[in-house]
Amino acid sequence: MLPIELTWEPFIGPDNLPGHYKLGFAHDTSPYADRLGTIPAMFAKDVIHDANKPRDTFYIEADQMVYRKGGQHQMAGGYILAGYVHNTPSVSTFSDQVYVGASLLGIIPRRPFDRFGVMYSYYQMSPAITVGQRLRQLAGMSMGAFVNGPQTHSAILEAYYGVPIRPGLVLQPEFEYMMRPGQTSVIPNATLVGLKVLGNL
Template sequence: MAEDRLESLFNTESISSLLNNNEDALRRGDVSAGYYVSEQAFGNLVPALKPFRERLANHGFSFELTYKGEGMGNMSGGLSKGMDYTHEVRIAMLFDLGKLTKWEPLNGWFLHGIVMNREGRQVGWDHVGERNVLLTEVWSIHGPAAARLADLYVEKSFLNNRININLGRIALTHTYSTSVLLCTFMTMCSAPMAIREPAGWSVYPKTSWGGTFRIRPTRDLILRTGVYRIGPKAVDNTGWAWGSEPYTGLQTPVELTWEPFFGERKLPGHYKIGYAHDTSPYADMIGVIPPAFAGSVHKHKEKPRDTFYIETDQMVYRSHGQHQMAGGYVLAGFIHNTPSNSTFSNEFYAGASLLGIIPGRPFDRFGVMYSYYQLSPRTTYGQQLRQMAGMSMGAYVNAPQTHSAILEAYYGIPIMPGLVITPEFEYMMRPGETSVIPNAVLAGLKVISAL
C-alpha cells in the first residue's frame, strides 16, 4: 500500500531530469505492481465472493487467502534421487482502523496482519547436500509452523501521502532488497540469499519489532530507512512468543531507489542501492582452531556486521498493458556482507523475467536466473586448518567450502483467475559449496491459488 500511495514532496525529477524531456519518472496511470505479484494469481477462484468481500472492505476489513505448494525433485547428481513437497496456506488481512472504529483520530491508520501454516521438507537438505542456499521458497530458513504469526504492524501516511511510516512486527525483506520480480524465483524470494541468511535480517515469515520511514523526495526517487530490534533466529517458530525472544542489537537499513521511465513505451526501471548496519556482536566464522595452530592463528574479536547491496531491474519491452508488470525485464544484483563474520561474503545474480514469449500465450511469464554464492574466506580457512589437523570440519561438511552457483528457470502459466501453475527447473553447481558432491539437476512444480 505504501508504494502505491506515496506522492513526491517536490513535483520535479532528480536523476531523470538528465533524460529526454519526453521522459517522466512517475505517472499516475502506471500502477505500482503488488509485492506478491505471483501470489495474486490474477484474481480469485471464487468470484461469487466478490460482493461479500466488497461489503467487508466498505466496513474496513479486507483479506486474501492464498495456497502455495511446491514440489521439487532431484533427478540427477547430489546425494540421492528423490522429491520433497512443501506448502504455505496464508491469510493476509488489512484493517482500516478509521472505518472499523468510526473514530476520527484513526482515519488513515491501517493494521496489516499475516497468519500462515507451513509444512514440508527441504529438498536441498534431503537429496542435494546443500544446507546454505535454499532451493525452494516456502520451506524457509525457519522450517514448518502450524499457525505462524508473521507481519503485524500499523501504517499511516502524512502530508497528503508524501511521507509514510509503519510500526510493529515487520519482516525487513518485505521492504528492503526485494522486488516483485525476485519473488517469482524460488531461490530469490523474498530477497537474495546473502540478505536472507544473516540473523540480523528478519526474513518473512520471521519478524522484528521496529519501523520504516518512507519518503519520495522527487517523482523518481524513494528513500526508505528504519530501525529494528534484532536477535538470533528464534527457537520459537510460531511468531507468537514475543516475551521469550532474545535480542542482541539494532539493525538500521537505508535504501535509495531510482525509478525512471524510458522511451515512448514508458519502460520502467528500478535501481536500488542499500546499506544496513547490525550492531549485534558476531563471532569470527573461522570456527574451532586446532591446538596445533593455536599459537599462530587467532580468532577475530566479535564485531557488528554490515551489508551493502546494489539491485537493478529494467523493462526492455512492453506487452499487454501499461502497468509495471506488463512486459519483460532484465535484472541483476550484488550483495556484500562483512566477510569475517557472515556466512556469505558475496552474492551476484543476473537474469530475465519475460512476459508473453510464446505466441498465443500473452500472459505467461518465463524467468531465468543465474546466481553465484561466495562463502566467508574465514569459513574456508578454518575448515582447511581442521582438515590439516585431522579434525572434523563441521556437520555436513566434506571439504573446505568456497562457493556454489545455481541456474534457475520457470514458466508461469495462469490457468484461470486465481490459479497459476509454474513448472520449475534448477541446476545446482557445487552442492555444499565444494566439488565433492556431483552437480544436481532438479525439476518441480509450483501451484499458487487465491480464494
C-alpha cells in the first residue's frame, strides 16, 4: 500500500485556534475480489465481474477550533469537524462516507469542563453489492447472512455528554439514532442509549 497525505495545521486569530486539514490518497495493490458475490446462472451472462483489482481510497478531513476556553492546550475549546471518504466501489464494502459534527466544551454555565459532542454520518454501500443482492433476491436465493434486503445506504446521528467526575474519570451518557439499520428499509429506524465510563489509569 502506498499512502500519501497532505496536512495543514494552522493557528487562527488572536486566540491561536488550532485546525487540522487533511487531503489523502492510498493505493492498495492487493488483488481484491469484486463485491458482486455469487450471481445466479440465469443472470451470469449479463453481469461482468470486475475482480482482482487494486483498491484506491481518497479522503478529505478537517477540524477547526471555533472558540477557546479553559487553557492553551489543543482540546481547550470547541471544535467543528467534517470529512468525506471514497473507496473504489467495485471492490469495497462501503464506497462513500460523509460525516459532520461538533465537539463543544463548557456549553453549560458553571460546567466548564463538560464536553458535548454530536455527529452525523452517512454510509453508501458499494453499488456492486446492491446489484448482486438484487439478482439473488430475484432468483429466490439467499442474499447473504443477516441480510434482509438489497443494501444501499444508512446513516447514524449520535450525541454524547461527557461529565468529569474526578481527575481521570469521565461519565459519558450516549445517544444514537440509526437510520436504515443494516443499510435497508426492512428494519425500522432504531434508537440506542447507553453510558460509557472513561478511566485514565
